[in-house]
Amino acid sequence: MKRTCLSIRCFDTKPTLLPSPVPAITDIINTTKFELYHCQQSYRHHQSLSFGYSHHKTIADLLHAYVIKNGSLQSLGICNYLLNLYVRKSQNLYHAHKLFDEILARDIRTWTILISGFAHYENYKMVLHLFRKMQREGVYPNQFTLSSVLKCCSTLCELRNGKAIHGWILTNEIGLDVVLENSILDLYVKCGALDYAQRLFKSMEWKDTVSWNIMISAYLHMGHVQRALDLFLSLNFKDVTSWNTIMDGLMKNGFERTALELLYKMLEIGPMFNAFTFSIALNLVSCLSLLELGKQIHGQVLRLVLHNNGFIRNSLLGMYCKCGKMEEASMTLRTIPLKISCDDSLAEIVSWSSMVSGYVRNGKYESALQTFRFMVNEQVVVDKFTLTSIVSACANKGILELGRQVHAHIQKIGHKLDSHLCSSLIDMYAKCGSLNDAQRIFKQNIDMNVVLWTSMISAFAFHGQGQEAVQLFECMMNERIKPNEITFIGVLIACNHAGLLEEGCKYFELMQKVYGIKPGFEHYTCMVDLYGRSGRLNEAKEFIHENGISHLSAVWKSFLSCCRLHKNVEMGKWVSERLLKLEQSDAGSYILLSNMYSTDHRWEEAANVRSLMRQRRVNKLPGLSWIQLKNQVHNFFF
């Protein structure tokens, strides 16, 4: 039975592979003899080799063997055909490269097939290597090779190489068509050379819609939103890409509402949506948390049978994750189509890592870890994206062992720790109590960014080592790394722990005056805490009024615990009245007040607060803690 299936498959697929331009090969393949030979061979191949060995590959290999046997390697036409077969059908670039070396008389087509093949599989180093070799051998590149090489330079941000090629084209007077000029334009944009792009754009005789679209995306990449919008609006003819580009760019620059307006406008007067539009629309929906609109788009996606598109599926998944609908997200994940091609496998990896990060984002660490275990069992590729989320889950669950295992695993497979993974690991070791390990990772990392420094500063703050945290913060500013709002939260907490009132005030001012960061309620709470803990209750009160933050209950809670710390019961009473007005049903406020009375041995008043809680039916959730001993988690209630 197996044999029949295989033969049918081979015969079925054969016609698509008929190499019509090369008569010699066509003759061979058309003979029954070859067909039989091929089927027998492929049957043997299927038995001896692991599954996944495609019939295309078999055909290319057999043809290769046949060609060598018959001495047809001299025929360039056959060689190029065979090379193309390796590149396009069997996707075996290794064999293609080997064959390429065997071909003695290579023409420009031979080079083009191989170079565009490597470009297609994003092996850009090889593309550049082959291009240089080609130039050394004195072969003149054509438009196809040039556009492959230019795409490669733009992906690698190789501005120097790109400029050299542009110069070479100009001096050798190669015919520049719009397509090639657009590639160069895009190269300059991707490398961030806006001035070069503008100069080229002005000098271009013919500009098509693609050229204009590239300029729109150029302005958006540089953050010149208004210029991009003006350019977009001034276009007489806007294609789908123009609309897609402007909406995506507006969203990424923080103008989500404008992007949404344009989406509605596009529906009314613009061109038909394509797959890109749906993906962008779904991302827009997640940014704005418009779940209902998202569901409508989901319906439309199903109606148009676009749900098998990897990008769209992942945008859907991301939308549900960001809206907190994990059930729906997991449903989307479960509908991965069976057909898995080269592009789909990446999409699948992205789907899984989105799912894991979604669980972590929504605080469902246990589900994240479960998904991870499932992935390992089912041999789904776990890459650095998934690992980063998993380490973060370990950090928040305090599971040092798994965290260490993941760290060891990363070292074993030789992954370089990038900054995201490092920050996650630092955070994990710090939260699991191993400050030394956190420090070791921080020191071994070479490319430093804000998040990395912030993680380490917070790690010190977390361990009560305020002085070290502040020192590190000073180092960071010396290195001219710009702190963000989260960095300042860490620094202010550190000042709190070390009782550094003056420094805290200094940094709070620095944040606003030098770095232009508007304080959020976390910063205000830290400051109130800082004043309060130092015993300056009146200054804390003044601070609250000066900054107009008396409506924030977190601020008053922090203030109240300071009153308890300094046994200022009268002030505490006054504060708790305000607090209870703000939040009638929050157990925490009652508990704080009652605790303050008990600290001062005013048992009766403490009991009154408790009975007030009962009257108002406010329940305190019991505290829960746990410890992991020998693979078993033990829970404690308070």
Place this chain on the structure above:
DNA sequence: CTAGGGTTAG
């Protein structure tokens, strides 16, 4: 030319 996944916040 345009679309998808990760880190820091007692």
